[in-house]
Amino acid sequence: MNRTIKNVTTLLIGLLALTVLGACGGGQQKKDGTASGETTLKFQIWDTNQKAGMEKMAEAFTKENPKIKVEVEVTPWDQYWTKLQAAATGGNMADIFWMHPDQVYTFEEGGAMLDLTDKIKDSAIDMSKFPEYITSGYNIGDKQYAIPKDFSTIGLWYNKDLFDAAGVSYPDDTWTWDTWMDAAKKLTNKEKGIYGMLAPANGQNFWYNLVWQNGSDLISKDGKKTMLGDPKTVEALKYGVSFIEKGYSPTTADFANTTADQYFESGKAAMVTSGSWMANEYLSIDGLHADVAPMPKGTQRGSVSSGMGYAIAANTKHEDEAWKFLQFLAGDEANKIQSKSGAAISALEGTQQPWVDSLPDINAKVFVDAADYGYSSMSTPSRAAWVETEQEYANQIFSLSIDVEKGCQEMAQKAQSEIDDYFAQ
Template sequence: MKKLSIIIISLLVVLSLTGCGKSTDGGAKATTDVNSNTQKPVTLSISMHVANVKDQEPYMYRIVQKFQEKYPNIKVDLQGDDTDTHVKKMKMAAQANELPDIFWMLPAPAKEMNKAGMLLDLTDFIKNNNEIASSMDPKLIQGYQDGGKQFGLPYQALVTGLWYNKALFDQYKLKVPETYDELLAAAKVFKSHNVVTIAKGAKDAFSTWAFLGMLTRYGYFDKIDNILAGKEKFNNPDFIKFYQKIDDLRTAGAFPENVSTLSYFQAVDMFASGKAAMLDAGVWETKKLESSPIAKNVGFSWGPTFSDGVGNQKVAMVVGAAPLVASAEVKKDAAKYDATTKFFQFFYSQEGAAIMAENEAPPVVKYNGKVDKEKYPVYASVLEQMNLPGWVRPVAQPDLVLSEAVASALNDSIYGVINGIFKPSDALNLIDKKAAH
């Protein structure tokens, strides 16, 4: 009888220890490192949208390495493909119910997967991790809510606008433009000295970021729901005004003469070598520009405001680029669910933010650390703009709230005007035609 009592007590102790190791609160707080180091080994599969994560997304690679150091019993199988291949593979994996545990996904297909019940609902994660929720812009969180579920969280902040070379503006005694009128006036001066005002390459039609930001200053997000519902058109008086301004920039010679045959990457090289005053791009070019001959003179702006614009003109294009999502299947395995929760906690922690900052990527959460302005002048200029008071952030980049087909038509319409192929009205009709299908 005494032996039986000992056995029962031992079993109760084992069961209580097992209970302590489980996460039953939707990922409230990470278990201690001691518990994580004694839990059974688990492999977490993570799939990304670049072919070489180590070289192309170095901050993600370093976050994964540091995460594994912190949790040695969690092994991460990190895979990647170019964006188009990755998206296709994820769609096929969803159909076969073989999604990776965590993966990057475009917003539109991620929403479809969420509606089909394939993605982990992160609502409890947000509720139970107040330090993460409070350090993240609410709009970045709201952008990935649908059907009452938090289907993902922003992988990184999409920060886009106009890079500028202050040395060229100083050389021709020009002010770095804050308004459209100043930009147009500068374009005419630069053209007279055979200097490109805005480096752009139409061979990559997706490279319209700064112009999408400008479009938000003509009431884009006030109109888009009605446009998509068929109650209004892209070809409306306000958007016409903006497209006419693009055409005026073209007439003033603001763009490269061979813009139609240039690629985006050639446009970047043009700016980085000092041959253009501005570049339409985003924060992903920070490292390249940091190592360029013009690094000390590079600044970043949100693009010009417009006297005939609609609504608040101080719109800073800082949005969620695309979400990190998790498969709903991880919930069926306690160890995998715990590992998934721990990864999200680490990714959005100050420790994760520090790794992003070290690699000159803008953290999604508000970073409490400091940046050496002498060592990283280009990165510092971006962070300075991101922290400007009085600037609001939209819920998304304009093309990211459209279907892939309509988004493509939007980009094509902008380049159509830049190339002189379309008149403003014809360019907007092109989008309406695609939206009607």
């Protein structure tokens, strides 16, 4: 058999096989496993507590767009960014994924996110309906790389049973740093192994909030000068560390074995500063009767207030479908589904109340109100250059292995050098 006849024969056999397979299978299949004409989008997130809410949103979208399926994939936070970077390098990122303001510059520099600027201009999305500080956090060089998803803030969570047992009044909006420290003292019961307050070396959950409450910041408004060595920053960290020094909080070594959440959820701590995203988890713990109050006031109020975003992979093979889904996620219906599920406080204006209503057993409005005195200034272009230095020294300071003032000054000096190097490049 000559080569031409052999090739034609092989082609005919192949076509016949496809016809038979198509008849048996009920239709051709695309490479992603969906029937012809259908698309399956991969949607990557990091929070198991929010998976159900995201799936409800995806289901509502598919109901309107039957030929576009959405698979929600959860990768835990401690693996999420490593996996996402590896996927970006390998060219196989999820079509849509959660983005965090601390990471957006890294992925923008790597060209991993689709520029949404022109798509937004040509759509019905009104970016003014989202908090400006969230929107701007995903805008680099006048290009928008993500649509705001939600916002999260920090509150003072407390164990009502432990407060009742100690005869201490529940925290409220009149609390100051003095009230807070005094309550921690009264609530600490060393015989029972109960701590009044949890003071981990965790910036977002704890000490960043103290810095803002004391009228300072982490970095200047132009993002070029660190404020980690500012006297007010030093004073704020001294206050935070004093919970440990006085024995009202576990030590940094203790936290290496038992997390702050584990202490609180097991009834071994009366207070913890933690985010709105922990509401569903805390309320699901049997025997834990928790509520939340506003962050105590230093010279002013202050809370971390940051927002996540939805981004599209620059190399997605389903750009039109992914953009269609993203427009849905930015709309009223999806944001209300998200809030109603209790998954997160939706960022779109006028859609927060369902989240508050979904948590009737706690004063959930505390978290919505905290956005009014919230800060997100740690999210700057140079962040990746000095964040490890910050955490390195925070660990030393809270472990009491270095004096607070000395630690802050050394941290500031090293961080400033890293910031200068970043801008020099």
